[in-house]
Amino acid sequence: SPLNPSSPYSASKASADLFVRAYVRTYKVEAIIIRPSNNYGPRQFPEKFIPKAIIRTLLGLHVPIYGDGKAERDWMFVEDTGRIIADLIEKAEWSGEVYNIPGGQRISNLDLIKLLGEVIGREIKVKFVSDRPGHDRRYCMTTRLKYDVTPIREGLRKTYEWYVENEWWWRPLINDKFFKEDEPWKD
Template sequence: MLMNILITGGAGFIGMNFVQYLLRNTGYHITVIDSLTYASHPKEINSLTSNSRFRFIKGNIVNNNDIERVMDQQYEAIVHFAAESHVDNSIQSADKFIQTNIVGTYYLLNQLIKGYAKKMIHISTDEVYGTLNSTQQPFTEQSPLLPNNPYSATKASSDLLVRSYYETFKLPLITTRCSNNFGPFQNIEKFIPTIVYSAFNNNKIPVYGDGLQIRDWLFVEDHCKAISLVLEKGKVGEVYNIGGGNERKNIDVVKQILEIMQKPENLIEFVEDRKGHDRRYAIDSSKLQNELGWKQTHSFDQSLEKTVQWYINKFKGASL
């Protein structure tokens, strides 16, 4: 039997990596719907269309006509990545975040009610939990949702929509919440690509505040493996945290990248801190490990070197 999977936002950073992971490691037939925003990778998506197990539909999940076009069959699952995700942009204007992250999720939930998919994996973020101080234990699936910026507030809203549709309509829904991803195909606006790009061009590297904010880093391929496990074995109605277990201060990551690139630390420039900037994220993945058997296979140091080299190669070719 054909296993048809619909992936929303499959031309973006994590979505693109997940599409490639499934094509390499499964026999799934994959449909991607993506509106091809500034953060997408149309060339890479087009290169996949020669694969008989892949098709691409350009469309927006907040457009009912686009959704109806893609719902031409019943899917084994929808894996819902599509989201606006850059915190700085959400602070400038939350309009697109509200539309894509909340309304788009609502439209997809309605398709499940109509029976177009047997289940949906909703991809969320640890940012919905808010911030931790230096002594607090990592977030668990039972931690309260306390978002501190418009982006994380819209993701928390979509998480609550998903929960409500599971409770009210008994829809087959699962939510995952990941820590900070890094790896190939991330947009240049994000933290690690910004550092590499600035250092590559010998420009000043902007670091918010004192640079002592702590993030838990997760290599994107380990994230993809986790989502694949949840797709195959996850229990409906559950939330699964996916954490890297790699807590690093922002300034230490900057210095490590500069060391990899053999660039001087005087490129670092401290700038005014971002509004609503969470101090620390850390996430407990023990539920995912104990119940589904997930474990990381990539070390932070080796994965960071691999990632830095990927961006250097892209910048050399003037293509990102």
């Protein structure tokens, strides 16, 4: 599909692809473009959606959700992304080719919060906040690659357990802004 960014953020990502392709064509730089779906897992910075939801739930706070919560994202456990990228580095033709690596696990933000609540055995309190300007409702990719990925329920369980066991890591990374109820995560 043609690149069709809807915000300055997505335009910056699209322009990076175009720069890489231009360097491949003009200067014969050996490169590939890898477009993974949304990643989650241990050690992800607390401002991101899933760790923010976990940490705020552990602290007894509401989790802010943009708009009506129906925006969809395709998720992939970070270890799967790393394995797939390593495989591409080994096997890809370095000609500016684009490789989409979707997780194949598309879910709305609200349904993801419900699933996370099931995984951790606790209801997650949510607070709906204003959506960002130009925020995409849905990210979706297709690929010609075939690979196995961690089921989202299992990946969420591993991620939750890591954050519970490693408060020493994330606690110093949160600040006063993190505790504001109207301060949404970044995705």
